[in-house]
Amino acid sequence: MDAELYTQLDTASVPEARPACSLGGTVYARLRDALLNGEFGARESLAELRLAARFGVSRTPVREALARLHTDGLIEREDGGFFATVPNxxxxxxxxxxxxxxxxxxxxxxxxxxxxxxxxxxxxxxxxxxxxxxxxxxxxxxxxxxxxxxxxxxxxxxxxxxxxxxxxxxxxxxxxxxxxxxxxxxxxxxxxxxxxxxxxxxxxxxxxxxxxxxxxxxxxxxxxxxxxxxxxxxxxxxxxxxxx
The missing domain is CATH 1.20.120.530 (GntR ligand-binding domain-like)
Incomplete structure (x- = not known):
């Protein structure tokens, strides 16, 4: 039961953030879900190359997704890299x-x-x-x-x-x-x-x-x-x- 229970929110019952209508949009949606579900540590760098390998894409859609997530306030830039935002x-x-x-x-x-x-x-x-x-x-x-x-x-x-x-x-x-x-x-x-x-x-x-x-x-x-x-x-x- 637990494996079935611990899934994403039913998107039919809550608003979606943005439609994923491009490769960058798809990476954005998947990375956003990963961030919201705590799949990245508080000080784990969101490196473009590693994310590109994870999602099987080039760095360009990853860069686009990171820019959108930064605008959303879900990630922040520090020391030349991106990290998940943790509210104080x-x-x-x-x-x-x-x-x-x-x-x-x-x-x-x-x-x-x-x-x-x-x-x-x-x-x-x-x-x-x-x-x-x-x-x-x-x-x-x-x-x-x-x-x-x-x-x-x-x-x-x-x-x-x-x-x-x-x-x-x-x-x-x-x-x-x-x-x-x-x-x-x-x-x-x-x-x-x-x-x-x-x-x-x-x-x-x-x-x-x-x-x-x-x-x-x-x-x-x-x-x-x-x-x-x-x-x-x-x-x-x-x-x-x-x-x-």
Whole structure:
């Protein structure tokens, strides 16, 4: 089950970054996925020759892909080379605050406007996935973050505002390299599964005020707690650099 579970986000349910309509675009998409999934260590150089060999292309499409990823903010240039961008604590705080705002807005808009209804089909389908995980909890793995992101993307998508969902997915991707190391213990994975089911059942049942409070607690009621968790995750990332 774990091998099947730990895959990319379902691209049918979240916005894609950009279409890969050229060789450079294809390399960009594949390298972007590799970066977001932590396949490169924090200080691992993204050398053109090595990447060209990895993707079976010349250096030109690799150079094009690196330029686009640099513009996206996913890689940074240092000492004449490119490296994966790792947000510092100040940036993480900003991203987390934005994430909390986007997450809660999806539920808040339904509380404020009775005509806004969460799509029951989306909620039911996602709940079924988490019920299955509750029955057979996956092993702790950094890649569990992809499942976590999918839950939050689907909860947002069910609220009916595609712009909110797109913004949430973008923010989640920017902090994935750090957040993925928050899922290295069995207790953490099981707690996440339990809380996800509770939140989505409350929203599904129309208990929106309770769902809002549960979601707020889940994504970080206290910024101090969030930042402590982020610091721990960054330490784990440094310890596991290059081992994924």
């Amino acid at each position: 604590l100040a940036q993480l705080k900003d991203f987390y605050e934005l994430r909390v705002t986007l997450e809660l807005r999806g539920v808040a808009r339904a509380i404020e406007d009775s005509s806004v209804r969460h799509d029951p089909a989306v909620l039911t389908a996602e709940l079924e996935r988490w019920y299955a995980m509750r029955e057979r909890p996956p092993a702790p793995d950094p890649r569990f973050v992809v499942q976590d992101e999918r839950f939050h993307a689907e909860l947002s998508r069910a609220s009916g505002n595609p712009a909110l969902t797109e913004a949430l997915v973008t923010v989640s991707e920017r902090i994935r390299r750090v957040r993925m190391y928050d899922f290295l213990t069995r207790d953490r994975v099981q707690t996440t599964i339990t809380e996800h089911i509770e939140i989505m059942e409350l929203v599904r049942d129309g208990r929106l005020d309770e769902g809002y409070r549960a979601l707020h607690a889940h994504v970080g009621d206290s910024m101090a707690v969030v930042m402590e968790r982020a610091q721990r995750a960054m330490t784990q990332m440094a310890l596991h650099a290059g081992r994924i």
